[in-house]
Amino acid sequence: MIVCCVQILLLMQTLCGFYASSxxxxxxxxxxxxxxxxxxxxxxxxxxxxxxxxxxxxxxxxxxxxxxxxxxxxxxxxxxxxxxxxxxxxxxxxxxxxxxxxxxxxxxxxxxxxxxxxxxxxxxxxxxxxxxxxxxxxxxxxxxxxxxxxxxxxxxxxxxxxxxxxxxxxxxxxxxxxxxxxxxxxxxxxxxxxxxxxxxxxxxxxxxxxxxxxxxxxxxxILNPSNVFLSAIISLFATMLVFGACLWCVYRHRRCIATCNSNHSAGMAHSNRENLESVPASDQIQVELHTSSANFVQPTAPIDDDKDLPPAYDSLFPVAPVGR
Incomplete structure (x- = not known):
């Protein structure tokens, strides 16, 4: 009986191994x-x-x-x-x-x-x-x-x-x-x-x-939310780093920037003067201002010499000599 059971178990194991391999x-x-x-x-x-x-x-x-x-x-x-x-x-x-x-x-x-x-x-x-x-x-x-x-x-x-x-x-x-x-x-x-x-x-x-x-x-x-969040954090830090570097450069070279600006303004003014002097006098625009004088009076109408004047007062009303 035991031998039969052992043989059956061996046969089942063989069949299972064959099935697994196939x-x-x-x-x-x-x-x-x-x-x-x-x-x-x-x-x-x-x-x-x-x-x-x-x-x-x-x-x-x-x-x-x-x-x-x-x-x-x-x-x-x-x-x-x-x-x-x-x-x-x-x-x-x-x-x-x-x-x-x-x-x-x-x-x-x-x-x-x-x-x-x-x-x-x-x-x-x-x-x-x-x-x-x-x-x-x-x-x-x-x-x-x-x-x-x-x-x-x-x-x-x-x-x-x-x-x-x-x-x-x-x-x-x-x-x-x-x-x-x-x-x-x-x-x-x-x-x-x-x-x-x-x-x-x-x-x-x-x-x-x-x-x-x-x-x-x-x-x-699909987009991985963790990767998106990580990319956003990295982008934020990179932006802050670049912005901070720019501020540091401006602060470090602030004197140079002020000197450069003043030199640039002076150079522009000097250049404008040179350009103005190089323009011929005939091409320059001249503006004449008329000044008014208190003693100068412009006549309103010309004097007409041929016009008859009224008779004098003495001719109209002669005065009799005293003592008459």
């Missing part, structure tokens, strides 16, 4: 495998602990990253971050197959997922699109970073509430070998293994490898 995906449960860190000080975790990239060594095998949080694990574990690295001269597809995170009453994300590509562009989201399509990100250089940010200051509403994420990672390569099919039209480096087609997981944009997905995946570029 599966096109490697499963990563993020908390058991240390991708999600124990809650301590997240800033120190980010500075002191830098995770090594997860290498996808073969284009025939993908990876599934998954994790769910309940009220217990949510309190004990902080944010989750992992890096992805494809083989040399190959790219990556990252499809977001499941995202169940929290939003506030205004529809803004409380928790979020941030995908950073090799071009340093970041994309943020906290749920699946309303039409149920799958978000698929592509990187030709084969490098990505995925971060799940959880707001641990806000507890889950009830004990039954859970948060959940699941990501599918696939290596893409050039379409120059048998056994690979393209994910995108007119793209020579968008081929993935045939084993990923029809397996129930979306690997390609527009769900080319699966049926039932008809909408194009849309990637919305």
């Amino acid at each position: 599966s096109p995906y490697r499963i990563y449960d993020m908390i058991p495998q240390g991708i999600c860190k124990m809650r301590r000080i997240p800033l120190l975790d980010n500075l002191l602990t830098q995770s090594d990239p997860i290498q996808l060594s073969s284009s025939e095998r993908g990876a599934i990253f998954r994790q769910s949080w309940n009220s217990s694990t949510f309190k004990r574990f902080s944010d989750c971050k992992f890096y992805l690295q494809a083989p040399t001269h190959m790219g990556l597809y990252l499809s977001i197959s499941k995202v169940q995170l929290r939003k506030n009453s205004r529809g803004n994300c409380i928790d979020n997922v941030v995908v950073k590509k090799s071009s340093d562009k970041k994309y943020q989201f906290c749920d699946m699109p309303d039409d149920g399509e799958t978000k698929v990100f592509s990187d030709d250089r084969g490098w990505m970073r995925v971060t799940v940010n959880l707001d641990t200051t806000l507890a889950l509403s009830t004990l039954e509430d859970t948060l959940e994420v699941q990501f599918i990672v696939t290596v893409k390569r050039k379409c120059n070998e048998i056994g690979y099919l393209p994910c995108e039209k007119d793209e020579d480096d968008s081929c993935i293994s045939k084993s990923f087609f029809g397996d129930g997981f979306v690997n390609c944009p527009e769900c080319v490898d699966e049926e039932g997905c008809f909408n194009d995946s849309e990637q919305v570029l």
Whole structure:
């Protein structure tokens, strides 16, 4: 009886090992495998602990990253971050197959997922699109970073509430070998293994490898608020530094500035005098001022010598001699 039990266990172990080796995906449960860190000080975790990239060594095998949080694990574990690295001269597809995170009453994300590509562009989201399509990100250089940010200051509403994420990672390569099919039209480096087609997981944009997905995946570029704030602080300090340097230069050279201004004014006056002297006398404008004299009276009308004058008084009234 014991021998039979041992044989059954060995057979089950063999079957499980065969299934694991034949599966096109490697499963990563993020908390058991240390991708999600124990809650301590997240800033120190980010500075002191830098995770090594997860290498996808073969284009025939993908990876599934998954994790769910309940009220217990949510309190004990902080944010989750992992890096992805494809083989040399190959790219990556990252499809977001499941995202169940929290939003506030205004529809803004409380928790979020941030995908950073090799071009340093970041994309943020906290749920699946309303039409149920799958978000698929592509990187030709084969490098990505995925971060799940959880707001641990806000507890889950009830004990039954859970948060959940699941990501599918696939290596893409050039379409120059048998056994690979393209994910995108007119793209020579968008081929993935045939084993990923029809397996129930979306690997390609527009769900080319699966049926039932008809909408194009849309990637919305977002600005990182922390980077914007940091840039604003740096710009403010740079402006203050330049302004202070200008004030210091003005204060340091104030005497030179005053001397230069006085010399400039004197030079301008001297130049004006030289210019005036160089102008010919005939070209100079002369202004004559008429002065008035108290003894000078302008006659109002000319004297007419031919006009008859009245007779004299003596001729009209002669005076008789005295004594008559």
